[in-house]
Amino acid sequence: MALLQTNGLTAFYRDFQALFGVDLWLDAGETVAIVGANGAGKSTLMRSVSGVLRNKPEQIVFDGRPIGALAAPEVMALGIAMVPEGRKLFPSLTVEENLLIGRYGRSTNGPWSLETIYQLFPVLKERRNNPGTALSGGQQQMVSIGRALMSNPHVLLCDELSLGLAPVIIKDIYAAFPAIRESGASIVIVEQDIGQAMKVADRLYCMMEGRVTLSGRPMELKREAIHAAYFGADS
Amino acid sequence: MNWVDTVLQGILLGGLYALFAAGLSLVFGIMRLVNLAHGDLIVLAAYLIFVLVGTLGLNPFVAMAIAMPIMFAIGWLLQTYVFNRTLGPDILPPLLVTFGLSVVLQNGLLQAYSADSRRIPSGYLETASVRLGSLHVGVMPLLTFASALAVIVILNRLLYATELGRAFRATSDDAVTAGLMGIRPQRTFAIATGIAMAVVAIAALYLGTRSNFDPTIGPARLIYAFESVIMGGLGSLWGTLAGGIVLGVAQTIGGAVNPEWQILAGHIAFVLVLLFRPRGLFPRAVD
Ligand SMILES: Nc1ncnc2c1ncn2[C@@H]1O[C@H](COP(=O)(O)OP(=O)(O)OP(=O)(O)O)[C@@H](O)[C@H]1O
Ligand SMILES: [Mg+2]
Numbered sequence: 076m077a078l079l080q081t082n083g084l085t086a087f088y089r090d091f092q093a094l095f096g097v098d099l100w101l102d103a104g105e106t107v108a109i110v111g112a113n114g115a116g117k118s119t120l121m122r123s124v125s126g127v128l129r130n131k132p133e134q135i136v137f138d139g140r141p142i143g144a145l146a147a148p149e150v151m152a153l154g155i156a157m158v159p160e161g162r163k164l165f166p167s168l169t170v171e172e173n174l175l176i177g178r179y180g181r182s183t184n185g186p187w188s189l190e191t192i193y194q195l196f197p198v199l200k201e202r203r204n205n206p207g208t209a210l211s212g213g214q215q216q217m218v219s220i221g222r223a224l225m226s227n228p229h230v231l232l233c234d235e236l237s238l239g240l241a242p243v244i245i246k247d248i249y250a251a252f253p254a255i256r257e258s259g260a261s262i263v264i265v266e267q268d269i270g271q272a273m274k275v276a277d278r279l280y281c282m283m284e285g286r287v288t289l290s291g292r293p294m295e296l297k298r299e300a301i302h303a304a305y306f307g308a309d310s
Numbered sequence: 311m312n313w314v315d316t317v318l319q320g321i322l323l324g325g326l327y328a329l330f331a332a333g334l335s336l337v338f339g340i341m342r343l344v345n346l347a348h349g350d351l352i353v354l355a356a357y358l359i360f361v362l363v364g365t366l367g368l369n370p371f372v373a374m375a376i377a378m379p380i381m382f383a384i385g386w387l388l389q390t391y392v393f394n395r396t397l398g399p400d401i402l403p404p405l406l407v408t409f410g411l412s413v414v415l416q417n418g419l420l421q422a423y424s425a426d427s428r429r430i431p432s433g434y435l436e437t438a439s440v441r442l443g444s445l446h447v448g449v450m451p452l453l454t455f456a457s458a459l460a461v462i463v464i465l466n467r468l469l470y471a472t473e474l475g476r477a478f479r480a481t482s483d484d485a486v487t488a489g490l491m492g493i494r495p496q497r498t499f500a501i502a503t504g505i506a507m508a509v510v511a512i513a514a515l516y517l518g519t520r521s522n523f524d525p526t527i528g529p530a531r532l533i534y535a536f537e538s539v540i541m542g543g544l545g546s547l548w549g550t551l552a553g554g555i556v557l558g559v560a561q562t563i564g565g566a567v568n569p570e571w572q573i574l575a576g577h578i579a580f581v582l583v584l585l586f587r588p589r590g591l592f593p594r595a596v597d
Contacts, residue, residue: 146489
């Protein structure tokens with residue numbers, strides 16, 4: 076049985092429907108990438124899983140438990156942590172406080188602590204007492220990833236890590252992922268950048284207009300098929 | 311008239327206003343909620359202490375220590391069952407609901423305790439004073455000021471050196487993202503209002519021992535608290551103390567010139583401060 080699974084997931088913003096029956100799964104230890112153009116529904120999917128948006132209970136199952144209707148703090152306590160789109164650091168908190176708050180709702184022992192996060196991203200240690208928002212975009216992204224890891228999650232959800240960052244910085248950030256996988260976390264990565272997604276993922280899902288249009292292992296997927304699934308058949 | 315004495319009295323009075331304001335400042339800083347019943351809750355706590363002293367014969371400071379957890383519980387319940395339901399993008403519902411609560415409290419107290427003015431007896435402390443050089447300073451005003459300092463030091467430590475304080479600040483920054491960290495914003499708000507009401511119990515002790523009170527004086531205390539918070543700059547507790555001191559000094563100087571000008575002088579100081587420093591004396595860098 077998959078660690079995390081969605082079953083015909085639908086999601087709404089008031090009466091606007093953003094997801095139309097999304098089925099996907101994540102196995103323990105796996106890294107899955109979700110790609111899609113602007114407005115495909117990737118962030119809506121992340122918000123649904125993390126509990127920011129409420130859904131029908133059975134539409135999201137984690138470790139055999141229906142979690143679709145749980146609120147974000149309850150989902151987090153089960154061990155699903157999110158790196159939200161746009162990083163979302165707390166401006167009133169220093170870098171170190173931003174990291175510390177990541178384990179507010181979940182006290183578990185595991186590989187991740189302030190020390191190991193600072194080993195993963197040494198630059199954060201130098202800037203630990205700066206306000207989180209005084210950092211460069213790439214460093215802020217490191218804080219946001221570190222903050223999510225502080226809870227030692229079973230599942231790490233990452234929404235568009237590369238947003239607004241230069242390619243060389245994106246490379247730095249993805250360089251941390253082998254260590255994160257090693258630590259035992261299963262990972263969902265949302266990206267617009269297909270190339271980056273293919274490199275890190277065991278499996279790939281393509282989304283368009285609130286539906287999954289393609290899925291499979293990166294090696295097995297044809298370029299044209301991905302292109303069609305990403306932009307629509309006639310583009 | 312002795313100007314040094316007048317200014318000193320004003321500074322010490324500022325401590326009382328800072329105590330009125332600290333809870334208001336905390337709650338506003340964390341959840342952007344302006345509690346229009348804040349003054350009436352101070353009066354409610356004053357009656358609570360008055361009753362504890364009167365019926366059980368307690369020392370007023372002991373009565374305050376008992377009133378603090380009771381007020382904490384009242385704050386927690388109010389936030390959980392009333393205020394949390396009003397919070398949202400629209401700022402009108404919390405104003406209407408807390409205004410309604412203000413009216414209810416005033417009339418409830420009027421029913422229960424009549425319009426007679428009361429005072430919490432504090433024995434020899436009422437008139438006790440100490441010599442500072444050539445000045446005589448009341449022990450009660452000194453205790454008030456010392457309590458204000460202690461409250462602000464403790465609240466600042468709570469905000470900046472504890473896990474709960476981090477949760478307060480994070481929730482204030484972004485409640486949705488705070489939820490992703492495992493913070494339950496509504497519970498956090500309930501604790502914050504509880505703490506604000508515990509501080510209100512301290513303010514109530516000094517309000518009720520230093521002067522007479524009756525069920526109608528809440529709104530004026532709210533205004534003093536509000537002016538202190540705004541003059542000090544939103545979100546800064548030391549600023550709130552500074553704002554309280556400006557208000558207290560302006561009132562005592564005004565009152566020394568002409569007793570009828572006391573209240574007016576405070577309001578004029580408020581307008582002048584805002585004229586020259588629209589964001590207050592110590593505005594917080596991030597808003
Ligand atoms: N808060 C909201 N209220 C109303 N509609 C929304 C809201 N957020 C997103 N939408 C709509 O839902 C759809 C899916 O948006 P979503 O943010 O999930 O896309 P996305 O795939 O993450 O896009 P991007 O790559 O730009 O981040 C879009 O049509 C969007 O306009
Ligand atoms: Mg998105």
